[in-house]
Amino acid sequence: MRSAIVLGCVVLLAACSNPRQEVTSQLAQQVLLPAHQQWHDRNAALVQAVKGFCEGDAERASVAQAFMASQQGWSYLQPLMVGPLSEGNRSWQVQFYPDKRNMVAQQAEALLDSHDPLTQQALDGASVVVQGLTAFEYVLFDDSVDLQADKARYCPMLMGIAHHQQGLSGEVMALWEEAGGMLAQLTDFPNDRYASAEEALGGVLRVQITGVDVLKKKLGTPMGRLNQGVAQPYQAEAWRSRQSVASLQASLAGAQAVWERVRSLVSDGELAGKIDQAYAETRDKLEALPAPLFELVQDPANQPLLQDLYRSLDTLETLQQAELASDLGIQIGFNANDGD
Numbered sequence: 001m002r003s004a005i006v007l008g009c010v011v012l013l014a015a016c017s018n019p020r021q022e023v024t025s026q027l028a029q030q031v032l033l034p035a036h037q038q039w040h041d042r043n044a045a046l047v048q049a050v051k052g053f054c055e056g057d058a059e060r061a062s063v064a065q066a067f068m069a070s071q072q073g074w075s076y077l078q079p080l081m082v083g084p085l086s087e088g089n090r091s092w093q094v095q096f097y098p099d100k101r102n103m104v105a106q107q108a109e110a111l112l113d114s115h116d117p118l119t120q121q122a123l124d125g126a127s128v129v130v131q132g133l134t135a136f137e138y139v140l141f142d143d144s145v146d147l148q149a150d151k152a153r154y155c156p157m158l159m160g161i162a163h164h165q166q167g168l169s170g171e172v173m174a175l176w177e178e179a180g181g182m183l184a185q186l187t188d189f190p191n192d193r194y195a196s197a198e199e200a201l202g203g204v205l206r207v208q209i210t211g212v213d214v215l216k217k218k219l220g221t222p223m224g225r226l227n228q229g230v231a232q233p234y235q236a237e238a239w240r241s242r243q244s245v246a247s248l249q250a251s252l253a254g255a256q257a258v259w260e261r262v263r264s265l266v267s268d269g270e271l272a273g274k275i276d277q278a279y280a281e282t283r284d285k286l287e288a289l290p291a292p293l294f295e296l297v298q299d300p301a302n303q304p305l306l307q308d309l310y311r312s313l314d315t316l317e318t319l320q321q322a323e324l325a326s327d328l329g330i331q332i333g334f335n336a337n338d339g340d
Helices: 002-015 019-055 060-080 090-094 103-114 120-124 133-141 151-177 197-223 244-265 269-287 300-328
Strands: none
Touching: 019 060, 019 151, 019 197, 019 244, 060 133, 060 197, 060 244, 090 151, 103 133, 103 151, 120 151, 133 151, 197 244, 197 300, 244 269, 244 300, 269 300
8 A cells, every 4th residue: 555655645746736636536545446445355354254154163144244244345336446347357256246047046056066075266267157246145145055054065165255256356456556557547647548637537427327327227126117017026136135225325325435525526516415415315215224125125015115215316316427427527428327
């Protein structure tokens, strides 16, 4: 981290004359890099928790707690995925979602059947379907898996996934902090990735707004909005661990962290207030949900509550994608998720 501190000191002098460069530098150093570091640290803790459970006397609950921390660290990071994590198929290695055909369970069991015991090399060479947190969640929470009684079969997969995640996040961190890496590209312009601070800011906002759109889909899909109103509870993110709402909350917090740095650039005070309110209302509605999403979507009586939350997310996305982009004079462009 020493290189990041030195870089920050140098860049600060240049950024003072350019508010957008100052904000972009703040985003890189105070939001994006710390979020990646948190994700990496939680992956390291996951490795230790699995080791304690599989090799010692630690309880399964300690692994569950570490998994949920890693899952939320990843969820927080999703609206911030600029650079290395969005490239080279890396994000799919963290989480295979949506899993429309229960491929995670099928491929996890097939891999275990073909390797006795499963080795790290075999898992690292396997499909992304079995390398990430969705497969880890399957082993830890699925009703068909008796983890306590069958540690010899499933522990190598838990350990393999945890090590794979730690290696992946370590690789991403190195790409952020190396000379000329992502941190430098968001703080010193022009560079190979961005010609200017304005271009970099637009790139961050584009990812953040896409992240809010993804939140709508993670809520709307299990609600049945894309399935003629028929609920799809098994399409909820993290449905096995009943952590769908916690993941939505973490992603919303990540998106809001970007907004809180960008807010100083907004010329329209009324618009800034509307976006503040949209975040607060959406957060409050998520916190007020009375049960896991997996359960809520199966009772038609909960549809008004869920539809109200969906509208809040839609309002938040529209305010940023249209009005905020216009105020800042930034072309957000086509959203890769539009039309889904």
